[in-house]
Amino acid sequence: MKPLKIVGIGGGTGLPVLLRGLRRMKEVEVSAIVSVADNGGSSGRLRQSFAMPAVGDLRNCLVALSGNDSVLVDLFQHRFSSGNGLEGHSLGNLIVTALYQMSGSLQQAIEIASQLLPLQGRALPVTETPTTLCAAFHDGTVVHGEAEITAARGRIERIWLEPNSPSPSPGVLDAITAADALVFGPGSLYTSILPNLLVDGVADAVERSRAVKIFVCNLMTQPGETDGFSAADHLRILETCLGRDAVDFCIVNTGTAPVRSSLPLEAGSTPVTCDARQIESQGAIPVQADLLTVQGTGIRHDSMRLGSLVVNVARGALARRDARHYPQHTTVPSSQDTWHTAEVPMRCP
DSSP: OOOEEEEEEEOTTHHHHHHHHHTTSTTEEEEEEEOOOOOSHHHHHHHHHHTOOOOHHHHHHHHHTTOSOOHHHHHHHOBOSSSTTTTTOBHHHHHHHHHHHHHSOHHHHHHHHHHHTTOSSEEEESBSSOOEEEEEETTSOEEESHHHHHHHOOOEEEEEEESSSOOBOTTHHHHHHHOSEEEEOSSOIIIIIHHHHTSTTHHHHHHHOOSEEEEEOOSBOOTTTSTTOOHHHHHHHHHHHHOTTOOSEEEEEOOOOOTTOOOOOOTTOOBOOOOHHHHHHTTOEEEEEOOEEEETTEEEEOHHHHHHHHHHHHHHHHHHHHTTOOOSOOOOOOTTOOOOGGGOOOOOO
8 A cells, every 4th residue: 555645734732642643553654844933931942042943843743753662752852840051941952952053954953863763754844944923913912922922812813924934944845745635733723833834835835735635623722812713713714824625624523521520721711613514615524523532631632543533534535536536515414423534525626
């Protein structure tokens, strides 16, 4: 069987969840295109000190593609709890920063770091240009910096990068072109997913790509970014960058946290609802499945279930495309139904 080439696009803590599931799928080649606009925490301090793009999200993606059976993986994730100048830094961030100084290239730094880890896949910084994510809010306020945008808790009207339209890293556009499936999310819509699409040529490459395009919607709304958003609202914002009808499938969770669970949910955060009819009217096929799992003190997408669902949706869509079987109409399930991936049709491109 020809390997299925899947490219995940995003950042933050959401993209690694997808990668953990995909790396364990057979006959799948996984690539991650990762935002480097974060300016908070360890990444932000290293950006300020060394005038480099953010490395934290890249580190998390490398770890996710490496599994949990390596001492080096644990070392990459080790975070110093004290120490003059070290407190708060993860060792992996420091290693990638050192490799960046040695090589002069973030991509080369990631390639060398990848050789240290038992990677099953690859991670690409979307750009090597240090960028600042900026947002204009509906009240006229303008904020510079990803961390500041999140902290502002305002209603976002638009976002952009400074400098405007930075060049993509080598290999990014090629990875998009060669992909069988492009997966957006899960992750923060405005601060993890969309910044990738603001890099020069990325959105155009996605639009031209013949890959199956899948959007994985978040489990919960994010205060200050997606307050009150339904799944269709998330999709609408994504398609402001990609164009209407750009997304083939919208994956939405139907699972709920156990009643006995007393998880500390973020104030103002609510479950994302699946308005299936609206999603279909926007040109995408809604795929509903129980993807929620409880991990520690929070809820997350279940990596294995998500990875398996993405692979099955992509393979099913490509098989139908190859067979030239394009149904003219699609029946959307009710909010109580779950689509089995074997039954998911491919809409006519």
